[in-house]
Amino acid sequence: MAFNSIYDIAGTAMRxxxxxLNTVASNLANADSVSSTEKGAYHAIxxxxxxxxxxxxxxxxxxxxxxxxATVQVADLVRSDRTIEKRYEPGNPIADKKGFVxxxxxxxxxxxxxxxxxxxxxxxxxxxxxxxxSMQQGLLRLGQSV
Amino acid sequence: xxxxxxxxLGLHQEALALRVExxxxxxxxxxxxxxxxxxxxxxxxxxxxxDEANRIDAMNxxxxxxxxxxxxDLKYRVPMQPSEDGNTSELGVEQTQFASNAMDFQxxxxxxxxxxxxxxxxxxxx
Numbered sequence: 001m002a003f004n005s006i007y008d009i010a011g012t013a014m015r016x017x018x019x020x021l022n023t024v025a026s027n028l029a030n031a032d033s034v035s036s037t038e039k040g041a042y043h044a045i046x047x048x049x050x051x052x053x054x055x056x057x058x059x060x061x062x063x064x065x066x067x068x069x070a071t072v073q074v075a076d077l078v079r080s081d082r083t084i085e086k087r088y089e090p091g092n093p094i095a096d097k098k099g100f101v102x103x104x105x106x107x108x109x110x111x112x113x114x115x116x117x118x119x120x121x122x123x124x125x126x127x128x129x130x131x132x133x134s135m136q137q138g139l140l141r142l143g144q145s146v
Numbered sequence: 147x148x149x150x151x152x153x154x155l156g157l158h159q160e161a162l163a164l165r166v167e168x169x170x171x172x173x174x175x176x177x178x179x180x181x182x183x184x185x186x187x188x189x190x191x192x193x194x195x196x197d198e199a200n201r202i203d204a205m206n207x208x209x210x211x212x213x214x215x216x217x218x219d220l221k222y223r224v225p226m227q228p229s230e231d232g233n234t235s236e237l238g239v240e241q242t243q244f245a246s247n248a249m250d251f252q253x254x255x256x257x258x259x260x261x262x263x264x265x266x267x268x269x270x271x272x
Contacts, residue, residue, distance in 0.1 A: 002166060006173045013177035020180075049181040070174030072181055121179055124241060128173050131248045135169070138255045139162070143262045 005054075005069050006132045012052075012071040013125040019074045020047050020118040024111050031106040036094045042104030044080035044111075049073070080105050155261055158254045160198045164191065165251040171220065172244040175235045186223035186235035188243065 023045045030042040052071045082105040090099030152159075168189050178184040225234040 002170055006166075006170050009170065009173040009177050016177075017180075049178075051178050051181050051184050069170055070178055070184070070187075072177045117180065120237070121176075124176050124179070124237065127241075128176055128244065131244065132169065132173070135166070135248055135251050138252055142255060142258060 003132060003136050009069055009071050010125040010128040014122055016049055016072045016074050017118045017122040023047055024115045027106045027111050030104050031108050033104050034101045036096045038084050038102050041084045041102035044106045045077050046080060047074045048076045048078060050075035155258060157199055158258045161195060161254045164194055165247055169247050172240055172247060175240045179235045179237050182231035182233055184233045184235055187220045188223055190221055
């Protein structure tokens with residue numbers, strides 16, 4: 001019975017979604033960050049997810065060699081290449097010589113939607129764990145209530 | 147006359163194993179619900195269980211035991227609404243499948259418990 005690998009799978013999902021929530025949090029925190037150069041402006045960070053197919057250890061009768069589990073991992077964190085907003089704010093203390101400041105390219109609406117999606121998937125993984133837990137407990141109690 | 151507990155319990159123990167395997171596949175689908183290009187998979191459960199029943203029959207008639215091969219029964223999910231990034235794992239679908247699979251697992255457990263209590267009664271001669 002491969003209960004353990006179900007916990008692993010749900011665990012990778014939770015980890016990946018936590019990374020995603022972290023990036024959302026840092027993006028939202030820096031939504032109004034300004035810089036005096038275009039290069040120095042905040043670029044939104046986005047995680048890239050990828051699937052990891054695992055072969056299972058053989059020997060167990062029930063598992064064929066290619067009956068893998070599919071876990072998820074964060075393959076990379078990339079910086080958004082959306083254009084940096086340039087505003088004319090001569091009164092700003094960090095404005096450059098011509099009076100321009102550069103705002104980060106965070107799209108707040110997109111980040112909010114991302115945050116909801118991430119917490120939803122995290123919740124699902126938690127649900128998977130609790131259901132697996134009750135399946136396992138039922139199995140452990142097999143024959144006891146006779 | 148001896149009682150073979152394996153025979154008395156019937157197909158339910160195999161069904162339990164299949165249910166656990168299936169919940170692992172479904173957990174994988176749920177974990178990859180936001181991964182671009184992920185192709186969701188699932189068992190054709192009826193066929194898998196039928197194969198298993200045939201295997202048990204073969205085991206009872208011959209001494210040789212054909213290996214249980216589940217990987218060939220894994221099929222790809224056809225999405226209800228294909229998404230732009232090629233991901234075919236839909237949260238609602240996978241969640242319902244996972245929940246109903248867990249429920250079917252509990253059902254099989256209940257049947258096993260009933261059978262076990264039957265066997266105990268037979269042993270105790272009540």
